[in-house]
Amino acid sequence: MSAKKVKKPIQGSRRDGTDAVSQLRKSDRTRQSILDGALEFLWTHPFRDLTIKELMLIAGISRSAFYQYFSDVHELMEALLRSLEEDIFVVASRWLEGEGDPVRLLEETMSGLVSVCYKRGPILRAVADAAPMDERLEKSWKAFLQDFDDAVTARIEQHQAAGLIKPFEARPVAIALNRMDAYLLIHQFGRRPRGNRESVKDAILRLWISTLYGEEKVATSASGRRAKRTKTSSSKNS
Amino acid sequence: MSAKKVKKPIQGSRRDGTDAVSQLRKSDRTRQSILDGALEFLWTHPFRDLTIKELMLIAGISRSAFYQYFSDVHELMEALLRSLEEDIFVVASRWLEGEGDPVRLLEETMSGLVSVCYKRGPILRAVADAAPMDERLEKSWKAFLQDFDDAVTARIEQHQAAGLIKPFEARPVAIALNRMDAYLLIHQFGRRPRGNRESVKDAILRLWISTLYGEEKVATSASGRRAKRTKTSSSKNS
DNA sequence: CTTGTTTTCTGACGCCGTGTCAGCAAGAAC
DNA sequence: GTTCTTGCTGACACGGCGTCAGAAAACAAG
Structure with a gap:
């Protein structure tokens, strides 16, 4: 149902969160880029025009990848x-x-x-x-x-x-x-x-x-x- | 674009509007029954659940007939x-x-x-x-x-x-x-x-x-x- | 660098609601 | 009844959604 997944922290040594952005998992950066893309879009367009296709085009990822992060646009x-x-x-x-x-x-x-x-x-x-x-x-x-x-x-x-x-x-x-x-x-x-x-x-x-x-x-x-x-x-x- | 149509008034003698409901054109009564159906539906359901199919089911007419009266649900x-x-x-x-x-x-x-x-x-x-x-x-x-x-x-x-x-x-x-x-x-x-x-x-x-x-x-x-x-x-x- | 494992991404699919259209049916006028 | 107008219908194509199996990329270990 929900797109949320409990992510096991990566067990290796490097990802200790000391080095901000570059050390985040890929998925966290992608998720953020979707959120950023949405906000960017909404600065100039009404919500009714925000389609998943459009949004993921801005984020530069395929449409279906969206559902890895949010179950639908409302959860976003x-x-x-x-x-x-x-x-x-x-x-x-x-x-x-x-x-x-x-x-x-x-x-x-x-x-x-x-x-x-x-x-x-x-x-x-x-x-x-x-x-x-x-x-x-x-x-x-x-x-x-x-x-x-x-x-x-x-x-x-x-x-x-x-x-x-x-x-x-x-x-x-x-x-x-x-x-x-x-x-x-x-x-x-x-x-x-x-x-x-x-x-x-x-x-x-x-x-x-x-x-x-x-x-x-x-x-x-x-x-x-x-x-x-x-x-x-x-x-x-x- | 718009569903509105200018209706020529029926030229015969009977439809002079003196006898309220029964003397209205069929289309006027149908249009009203759609409006009534919508209001009836909305008493108990949120707008987001109001689909044309559902609405016309209530009104008892086929779905496509809706577009004779309104171009979409928002015009209604x-x-x-x-x-x-x-x-x-x-x-x-x-x-x-x-x-x-x-x-x-x-x-x-x-x-x-x-x-x-x-x-x-x-x-x-x-x-x-x-x-x-x-x-x-x-x-x-x-x-x-x-x-x-x-x-x-x-x-x-x-x-x-x-x-x-x-x-x-x-x-x-x-x-x-x-x-x-x-x-x-x-x-x-x-x-x-x-x-x-x-x-x-x-x-x-x-x-x-x-x-x-x-x-x-x-x-x-x-x-x-x-x-x-x-x-x-x-x-x-x- | 190579291998094996986990995470992330993708294209293709089926679903559902929309709006249109050609043609059928019902109603009005005669 | 016949004719003409008005109202209605089923079938269609379109577009966005959400899912899934499998491809690709990221990552850790050797």
């Missing part, structure tokens, strides 16, 4: 999603778990979020597009979003208890903010040419701050100070 | 979307264009919105799922959402000018609220068994009111009065 997307997930949760943890001025933490998190999505944006877009077509991927994607909803909800409630955020039902607000983020990030960075990092960050940040900590706090954030009157041009065509 | 979805669109804009116009107490208007609109989606929910879900797979449908879906974003943005700005809503950047808030609505409606009513109408309406309404008109106005709405402390159970598993 899942792999890409997982790799993005790691990066995102790292930057998100700043606001979700950090200590200190919450507005500052939020700014750091959103800044990082924008950076990650700017660099690997198509993954988000393609996974969102592909999810409805495959039950497994759909579940992963839903879980990914829900993890975020849960974390944000918890953090809001925590800050409400601390008097930093006014009391209201946290979850629907968390969902609204997260869906908004997803929508903006996907549309601004999901394909080349990409939108402007700063304006996207400012737009997202402003909405979060004003929703959670109050309109007056918006001005205290760095971007608020820097570009208080900037109309986020990029949000026009979104 | 577009037809369903258009029919839903009409209903939705009717109820939405209440808040978007009505006069009087805005909170009351909003309540009427959300109430209607919930009703429409409760009755024809799978359309929303299926179109959202199918959109990434087809360029044309993707455009229609995007346009549908954007029409809403535009209308809501305009209405917010109008109410801001009238001093009913505090000043803030209207568009991102409009987008966030709309995406939240879409998410909730799709997940609660997109398939059987459906969520609870009242709790969904209350959840949506509360968020809109508190975001636009202020937390204190929530209590003045009918549902706010009726169920001030109800935890919207349905938003748990969303």
Whole structure:
């Protein structure tokens, strides 16, 4: 069923992982080249045009070799999603778990979020597009979003208890903010040419701050100070 | 290319449209039975399982007859979307264009919105799922959402000018609220068994009111009065 | 370098859903 | 009934998917 295979580590002496790339098994490099090819393709094409044939043409290997590494194109997307997930949760943890001025933490998190999505944006877009077509991927994607909803909800409630955020039902607000983020990030960075990092960050940040900590706090954030009157041009065509 | 055909109206005297169903051309009834079959299917199955063969089996006609009416499954979805669109804009116009107490208007609109989606929910879900797979449908879906974003943005700005809503950047808030609505409606009513109408309406309404008109106005709405402390159970598993 | 073993890759195959087409059947008008 | 139009059908070719047996390459040991 699954294409995964438990690989016995090669028993010889040389493959001890000390010399990075060149010392990896062939299969690991091939697998990576498929993942790279997919991302490359998705920078300029919608997911619906990603056929295995096309993909393996980019990777320079025969079509059937694909199935040595992934059981289908959706499993590949899942792999890409997982790799993005790691990066995102790292930057998100700043606001979700950090200590200190919450507005500052939020700014750091959103800044990082924008950076990650700017660099690997198509993954988000393609996974969102592909999810409805495959039950497994759909579940992963839903879980990914829900993890975020849960974390944000918890953090809001925590800050409400601390008097930093006014009391209201946290979850629907968390969902609204997260869906908004997803929508903006996907549309601004999901394909080349990409939108402007700063304006996207400012737009997202402003909405979060004003929703959670109050309109007056918006001005205290760095971007608020820097570009208080900037109309986020990029949000026009979104 | 397109399956559409300009049909000359039958020249005889009887088909004057006075006697509803039985007086329609055969082709119109068949077309409708396909649309009905699709909706029926989508109540219990995800869009990805909707194959033409399956669909025409339900409709009781041969597979190839499908192409007399639609060029492909996405054009069918577009037809369903258009029919839903009409209903939705009717109820939405209440808040978007009505006069009087805005909170009351909003309540009427959300109430209607919930009703429409409760009755024809799978359309929303299926179109959202199918959109990434087809360029044309993707455009229609995007346009549908954007029409809403535009209308809501305009209405917010109008109410801001009238001093009913505090000043803030209207568009991102409009987008966030709309995406939240879409998410909730799709997940609660997109398939059987459906969520609870009242709790969904209350959840949506509360968020809109508190975001636009202020937390204190929530209590003045009918549902706010009726169920001030109800935890919207349905938003748990969303 | 040669040999034997394991890993990786390939071409050919069958499957399934799509969309088209020529021609058959059913319905309407007379 | 006959004629003409409209609606329907089965058969076909196409393209992408996933599998498999066996070829080729990578690797370790001698």
